[in-house]
Amino acid sequence: MVKTTGEEIVMRRNRPVFASIIATLMLAATPLYAAPASPADNAAYAALVPAYVLVNADRREGVSLSGPWHYSVDPYRDGQADFLGRPFKVSQTRGADINVEQASRDNPNALYEYDLGRAPLADIPGSWIGYDPQLRYYNGLMWYQKRFDAPAADGKRIFLRFGAADYRATVYLNGQVIGEHEGGFTPFAFDVTDKLRAKDNNLVVAVDSTRTPDTIPPTVTDWETYGGITRDVTLVTTPQTYIDDDFIRLTKDGRIAADVALEGADKADQAVEVSVPALKLMLKGTTGADGRVSLSAKAPAGLKRWSPDTPTLYDVRVTAGADSLSDRIGFRTIEVKGSQIILNGKPLFLRGISLHEEEFGPDPSRRITPEASRALLTEIKTGLHGNFVRLAHYPHSEVTTRMADELGLLVWSEIPVYWSANFTRPETLQAAQKMIAENILRDRNRAAVVIWSVGNETPISDARNHFLGTLAQEAHDLDGSRLISAALNTATSNGPNDISIKDPLAAYLDVIGINTYNGWYGNGTLEDVRKTVWHSDYDKPMIFSEFGAGAKYGYHDPAQQHRFSEDYQASYYKATLEMADHIPFLAGMSPWILKDFRSPRRQNTWQQGWNRKGLLSETGQRKQAFFVLGDYYQKKAGEK
Numbered sequence: 001m002v003k004t005t006g007e008e009i010v011m012r013r014n015r016p017v018f019a020s021i022i023a024t025l026m027l028a029a030t031p032l033y034a035a036p037a038s039p040a041d042n043a044a045y046a047a048l049v050p051a052y053v054l055v056n057a058d059r060r061e062g063v064s065l066s067g068p069w070h071y072s073v074d075p076y077r078d079g080q081a082d083f084l085g086r087p088f089k090v091s092q093t094r095g096a097d098i099n100v101e102q103a104s105r106d107n108p109n110a111l112y113e114y115d116l117g118r119a120p121l122a123d124i125p126g127s128w129i130g131y132d133p134q135l136r137y138y139n140g141l142m143w144y145q146k147r148f149d150a151p152a153a154d155g156k157r158i159f160l161r162f163g164a165a166d167y168r169a170t171v172y173l174n175g176q177v178i179g180e181h182e183g184g185f186t187p188f189a190f191d192v193t194d195k196l197r198a199k200d201n202n203l204v205v206a207v208d209s210t211r212t213p214d215t216i217p218p219t220v221t222d223w224e225t226y227g228g229i230t231r232d233v234t235l236v237t238t239p240q241t242y243i244d245d246d247f248i249r250l251t252k253d254g255r256i257a258a259d260v261a262l263e264g265a266d267k268a269d270q271a272v273e274v275s276v277p278a279l280k281l282m283l284k285g286t287t288g289a290d291g292r293v294s295l296s297a298k299a300p301a302g303l304k305r306w307s308p309d310t311p312t313l314y315d316v317r318v319t320a321g322a323d324s325l326s327d328r329i330g331f332r333t334i335e336v337k338g339s340q341i342i343l344n345g346k347p348l349f350l351r352g353i354s355l356h357e358e359e360f361g362p363d364p365s366r367r368i369t370p371e372a373s374r375a376l377l378t379e380i381k382t383g384l385h386g387n388f389v390r391l392a393h394y395p396h397s398e399v400t401t402r403m404a405d406e407l408g409l410l411v412w413s414e415i416p417v418y419w420s421a422n423f424t425r426p427e428t429l430q431a432a433q434k435m436i437a438e439n440i441l442r443d444r445n446r447a448a449v450v451i452w453s454v455g456n457e458t459p460i461s462d463a464r465n466h467f468l469g470t471l472a473q474e475a476h477d478l479d480g481s482r483l484i485s486a487a488l489n490t491a492t493s494n495g496p497n498d499i500s501i502k503d504p505l506a507a508y509l510d511v512i513g514i515n516t517y518n519g520w521y522g523n524g525t526l527e528d529v530r531k532t533v534w535h536s537d538y539d540k541p542m543i544f545s546e547f548g549a550g551a552k553y554g555y556h557d558p559a560q561q562h563r564f565s566e567d568y569q570a571s572y573y574k575a576t577l578e579m580a581d582h583i584p585f586l587a588g589m590s591p592w593i594l595k596d597f598r599s600p601r602r603q604n605t606w607q608q609g610w611n612r613k614g615l616l617s618e619t620g621q622r623k624q625a626f627f628v629l630g631d632y633y634q635k636k637a638g639e640k
């Protein structure tokens with residue numbers, strides 16, 4: 001095995017041409033993926049993007065259906081099929097438009113084995129773990145029901161929008177299936193204008209949290225499933241022809257650009273205006289036959305760019321016909337140059353941490369309110385002196401990405417293509433493609449989001465390379481203004497203390513994410529960690545998307561430094577940060593993880609159902625390592 005010295009690393013960094021020849025040769029040798037056609041001209045894309053984007057839905061006029069809903073557990077799926085497994089007609093399912101109490105009174109001979117209207121009540125949104133702790137490890141079908149009166153339509157369109165339902169949802173309204181959705185972390189909406197009745201609508205949602213080897217994520221992960229309706233449910237009203245999508249950003253060549261897409265019978269030939277009053281900027285244009293228009297103008301000289309230090313957001317208004325949308329948008333650029341990440345033209349080091357979507361507290365139920373999100377992100381921003389958060393391992397709530405915009409934290413956003421995902425199955429790829437589209441279309445106006453990640457710790461194979469390569473291409477097509485990454489654990493050891501990045505996917509990423517756990521998993525000592533030298537064949541920024549060690553808050557063991565003591569975790573951080581300081585192409589890090597989080601696979605004395613790699617306990621108490629990283633980041637921030 002040829003060993004490479006530190007000097008050679010520096011030389012390689014200065015040889016981008018060489019690196020790109022290698023990349024080209026690799027591409028020729030192993031075609032990773034056939035680039036799909038662009039979204040605009042490929043009908044196949046239509047199946048992969050959501051029918052309704054309803055951009056900015058969380059700020060639109062509407063009625064919240066959050067609050068009390070009935071829920072009823074159905075482990076044998078009796079609500080969908082008979083005892084021999086023969087599927088029911090819709091009218092026989094629990095989604096049928098029946099008031100069981102009334103029907104039983106009307107017909108004493110009728111037998112119903114369920115009664116959603118008298119089932120227990122849960123406060124939605126939130127996982128069933130929260131309202132029924134006995135269901136902590138339940139993975140299966142749950143029925144939800146809500147009755148409500150419809151808002152007056154007044155000639156408007158009404159959409160029923162779910163922020164997220166984990167994992168698969170079938171939605172019944174007044175006895176009809178109005179749609180289904182796969183994927184536990186992205187929004188979906190149905191046009192229900194003609195399906196609502198004025199009074200007593202019967203909304204039933206069958207949410208199935210079952211994971212299989214074919215789902216995204218697959219069966220085995222290292223986090224709690226949190227099944228249920230986990231984000232807000234709203235009735236969103238819009239004019240008949242409305243602004244379905246807009247993408248507003250600062251381009252690398254200094255222009256403010258806006259792509260606007262209308263939906264509805266009158267979408268063609270509509271005048272569209274995009275204004276930023278504080279900048280006295282007004283973009284005007286007219287939609288084409290497809291309801292779309294692209295506008296741009298040179299950014300005004302007075303523009304204050306969004307950055308973690310100055311998270312300036314502007315009021316932006318989009319108007320088209322009878323519709324008008326207002327948003328708060330930041331303007332910044334992000335790009336890479338060699339091994340650096342460049343924000344607004346200046347290199348910056350990502351001082352980050354990873355985060356699961358789990359609020360503080362002994363019994364989280366994934367109810368991410370603005371207060372819950374602010375509490376988590378403030379620990380990163382103020383406590384750790386961070387400027388970056390990796391929202392692992394799936395799209396987090398839009399509450400969080402908006403909070404990151406407001407507080408000034410750069411965001412890595414990812415979809416749950418994780419570990420043993422089924423890379424050979426076309427339907428699984430399609431599900432992932434839809435997920436990444438839903439995620440990007442929801443959040444591409446958030447200045448905070450700078451990285452779209454296509455997967456985490458996936459073993460190299462041709463099928464996996466094709467799968468992730470397709471996602472990388474799609475993410476790039478939907479949003480060429482951000483960076484694409486993936487968290488890889490495929491660095492290769494060249495011998496003790498010597499590691500190279502050898503993953504063909506790296507050629508297709510803007511930023512190489514590496515998860516490394518030397519000093520925690522495996523037999524390496526912290527001395528080995530300190531001495532480890534890293535090499536990269538790619539002239540690209542690398543970030544440590546993960547490193548970490550477990551510790552139970554309050555367990556101290558300064559002399560022995562046993563695993564799971566706060567002391568070992570702190571020593572591990574010191575050693576890993578020392579190693580990091582010697583990697584010239586390291587552009588940032590998001591260690592694993594801010595807070596202890598629930599994981600069914602962690603059951604030793606110290607963990608008992610929690611992954612203890614948090615720098616904070618589940619209730620927010622700071623462990624020693626929190627201060628190690630905080631001090632390190634404070635110094636780094638001062639080096640700017």
Ligand code: GCB
Binds near residue numbers: 393456515611613
């Ligand atoms: C990883 C995974 C993450 C786990 C973590 C761990 O590499 O990406 O999901 O929770 O390691 O604690 O082992």
